[in-house]
Amino acid sequence: MIGKTTPRVRGMTLLEVLLVVGLVTILGFVAIEFTRTMLEFQARTQASQELEANGRIALEFLKRTIRSSTAIRIPASGASGAIIELDVLDAAHSPTRIQVQNDTLLVTEGALSPWALTNSRVKVRTFASTALLPASTPAVLLTLSLGHTNPENLHALSVSENFAQTVRLAH
Amino acid sequence: MRGFSLLEVLLAVGLFAAIAALSGTLSVEQTTSGLLSRERAGALRLAREGLEVSRYLKDSGWGMLPSGTHGLSFANAQWGLVLAPEQRGIYTRTLEITDIDPNRKLIRSRVTWADPRSAVSRQTLLEIQLSNWKTPFTQATAVAIDLSAVSIGGNGQNEVRGITLQNTSSQAVTLTFTQWTWNNTKELERLRIEHEGNNQIVWDEDGPGTPQDEQPSGVTLNIVDVQIPAGGVATVTQMRFSGKIAGAQLSAVLTFADGSQKIIPMLSP
Numbered sequence: 201m202i203g204k205t206t207p208r209v210r211g212m213t214l215l216e217v218l219l220v221v222g223l224v225t226i227l228g229f230v231a232i233e234f235t236r237t238m239l240e241f242q243a244r245t246q247a248s249q250e251l252e253a254n255g256r257i258a259l260e261f262l263k264r265t266i267r268s269s270t271a272i273r274i275p276a277s278g279a280s281g282a283i284i285e286l287d288v289l290d291a292a293h294s295p296t297r298i299q300v301q302n303d304t305l306l307v308t309e310g311a312l313s314p315w316a317l318t319n320s321r322v323k324v325r326t327f328a329s330t331a332l333l334p335a336s337t338p339a340v341l342l343t344l345s346l347g348h349t350n351p352e353n354l355h356a357l358s359v360s361e362n363f364a365q366t367v368r369l370a371h
Numbered sequence: 372m373r374g375f376s377l378l379e380v381l382l383a384v385g386l387f388a389a390i391a392a393l394s395g396t397l398s399v400e401q402t403t404s405g406l407l408s409r410e411r412a413g414a415l416r417l418a419r420e421g422l423e424v425s426r427y428l429k430d431s432g433w434g435m436l437p438s439g440t441h442g443l444s445f446a447n448a449q450w451g452l453v454l455a456p457e458q459r460g461i462y463t464r465t466l467e468i469t470d471i472d473p474n475r476k477l478i479r480s481r482v483t484w485a486d487p488r489s490a491v492s493r494q495t496l497l498e499i500q501l502s503n504w505k506t507p508f509t510q511a512t513a514v515a516i517d518l519s520a521v522s523i524g525g526n527g528q529n530e531v532r533g534i535t536l537q538n539t540s541s542q543a544v545t546l547t548f549t550q551w552t553w554n555n556t557k558e559l560e561r562l563r564i565e566h567e568g569n570n571q572i573v574w575d576e577d578g579p580g581t582p583q584d585e586q587p588s589g590v591t592l593n594i595v596d597v598q599i600p601a602g603g604v605a606t607v608t609q610m611r612f613s614g615k616i617a618g619a620q621l622s623a624v625l626t627f628a629d630g631s632q633k634i635i636p637m638l639s640p
Contacts, residue, residue, distance in 0.1 A: 238398060245405050252412060259416075278448040333448045337431045341445065366420050366450065368427045 243356040247321075247348045251361040254322045255346050258305055259365050261317060265296055266340050266367040277335035284329040284340065300327045303349075323347045325360065332366070339368040403488055410461070414482040414495040417464050421480030422499045424450045425466060429476075433503045436478070437541070438470045461485070473508040473542060476501050509631035513540035514599070516635055523640050524609075528617040529557070531640045534607040536625075538599040546597040546605070548626035549574075550589065557614040558585035559592075566597050566605035573597055585613055596628070616640065 212220075262284075266272075269286035273295055283299040293309035298317070300306070305317040305324050318324055325345040332339040343364045350357040375383075424443055427450060428435040441452035442465060457464045467479040478501055483494040506512070520533035538544050551559060562574040573594040574580030581593045599605045610616075623635040 234394075234398075241398075241402060248405075248409065252409065256412075280448075330448055332427065332450065334431060337427060339427045341448075363416065364420065365416065366423045366427060368423060368430060 240356040243354070244359055247357050248359045248361065250319075251322060251346045251348065251359060254318050255344060255361050255363045258317045258344065259342070259363055261307075262298065262342055263365060263367045265298075266342075267370050269296070269369060270371050272331050272338055272340060272369070275329060275331045277331045277338070278333045280328055280330040282327055282329075284342075298327075300324045305344075318346070321349050323349045337368070339366060341366045406488070407486070407493075410484060410486075410493070411495065413460075414462055414484060414493075415497075417459060417462055418480045418482045418495045418497040421464055421466050421482070422478060422497055425468075425478045425480070425499065425501060428452070429501050429503075433506065433508070434541075436468050436476055436501070438468050438476070440465050440467045442466070471500065473540075474503040508540065508542075510544035510627035510629050511625070511631035511633040513538055513542070513544050514625075514627075514633055515539050516633065518635075518638050521638060521640050523617045525611065528615045529612045531610040531612075531616055531621065532608055534610075534635065536599060536605045536607075538601060538603050538605075541601045543598055543600045543603075545628035546594070546599070546625055547628050548591055548593055550591040550624040550626075551610070551621065552623065553588045553612075553616065553619045553621045555614075555616070555619045556587075557612040557616055557619075558587050559590075559610065559612055560585050561609060561611040562592065562594060562607070563609035563611075564594075564597050564605050565608045566599055567603065570608055571595065571597075591626075 265288070266284075266286060269288045271287040272284070273287060274283055274285040274297075275281040283297065285295050285297045288294045288296050288309075291310070293312070295310070297308045298305065299308075301314075303323040303325075304320075305327060306314045307317050308314040323346065325347050326343065327345075328343045330341040332341060341364070343362070345360060345362045347360040348357045421443065425436065435452075437452070440456075442455045442457040444451050444453045444457065452466065461484045463483050465481050467481060469477040469479075471477055478499050480497045480499075481494060482496075483492055485491075486493050515537045517535040517537060518533075520535060521531065522533050524530040524532050536546070546564075549562065560576045561572060562580075563570060563572045565571070572579065574592045576583060576585050579595050582590065586592065597605055617640065620637050620639050622637045625633045625635065627633070
């Protein structure tokens with residue numbers, strides 16, 4: 201055993217350790233920030249897309265209903281309101297009324313039960329309809345503003361979308 | 372222990388940098404594409420509304436769509452056309468109206484916006500053709516007849532004067548034939564119409580116009596074409612008969628270049 205020594209393993213210097221710790225910290229920080237930003241962006245994009253899709257579907261339904269209706273009951277010609285009521289060809293669905301209740305766009309067709317035009321994660325902030333003049337050319341200007349319900353008040357979900365559309369009655 | 376060579380270190384750093392740059396670029400691209408997609412959807416909605424407004428204007432009156440490039444304005448529950456393009460947030464909307472023919476128009480709803488990320492101007496353009504099918508334009512419908520200044524003239528009370536044709540449209544109309552009817556035996560010798568500053572004989576028993584010779588009631592006269600410019604007036608300044616026409620009842624059918632006809636109702640000059 202005498203004269204036989206185990207080879208000495210050289211450890212890391214303090215500088216090397218500090219360098220590695222520093223690098224790992226910076227990389228970790230960058231990775232966390234990047235992930236956080238990406239997640240926030242994804243949440244915002246998803247919320248925004250949901251608003252866009254809800255708004256588009258709501259507007260398409262409103263356009264189709266208004267265009268095929270026979271008369272605008274509410275609002276009166278030249279007036280504005282937060283409700284629109286239409287006479288439609290199908291007696292079972294007449295009148296068709298669209299209004300906001302509990303932050304949801306509700307459609308009531310005749311005596312049928314109301315149904316929601318927007319989903320539970322979407323909050324209707326404003327809805328307004330203006331019956332255009334002249335009365336001989338019945339048309340409606342709709343404005344709709346949607347926001348996310350954002351129950352935990354997250355910055356990423358504080359998004360909103362505004363929609364406006366003019367629709368001419370076909371009859 | 373052998374450490375890393377310089378080449379290995381450079382390779383590792385280079386690879387790391389490339390991967391980081393790629394993921395960063397992808398993330399930025401995704402953001403940009405999402406924003407652009409939202410902007411395009413907004414522009415498309417505006418452009419579609421532009422076409423809907425043009426339908427609304429058309430139904431309010433065919434004359435509500437004059438040719439040219441216009442902006443839209445909304446006031447007092449009415450849409451109208453204005454000279455300046457309409458600004459809506461980041462978007463600029465114009466309605467370009469082109470006459471295809473008197474009863475058809477091409478409508479272009481153009482929405483432009485500046486893309487702040489790439490300094491590129493983007494646009495969405497939708498087109499539609501509108502037809503005036505409810506009350507199609509004819510040259511005859513464009514002309515209004517005014518009989519308020521009709522009088523009898525000439526020494527033998529043998530002349531009718533003062534029948535006025537007013538072109539109410541924005542296009543010129545051309546009168547090509549006239550058929551006059553009256554309830555006495557006198558014959559027509561001359562027809563003179565003042566238009567565009569000329570007091571012109573458009574038919575005479577000796578020409579111009581056909582047929583020649585004095586003509587009895589009910590004959591269709593091929594006259595020298597009388598063009599009435601947009602908004603202009605033509606006045607019959609002399610219808611000379613072979614004898615007294617005062618007290619007779621007179622009416623006419625006017626035929627225009629597009630074949631449309633206008634009736635001058637019975638009058639007793």
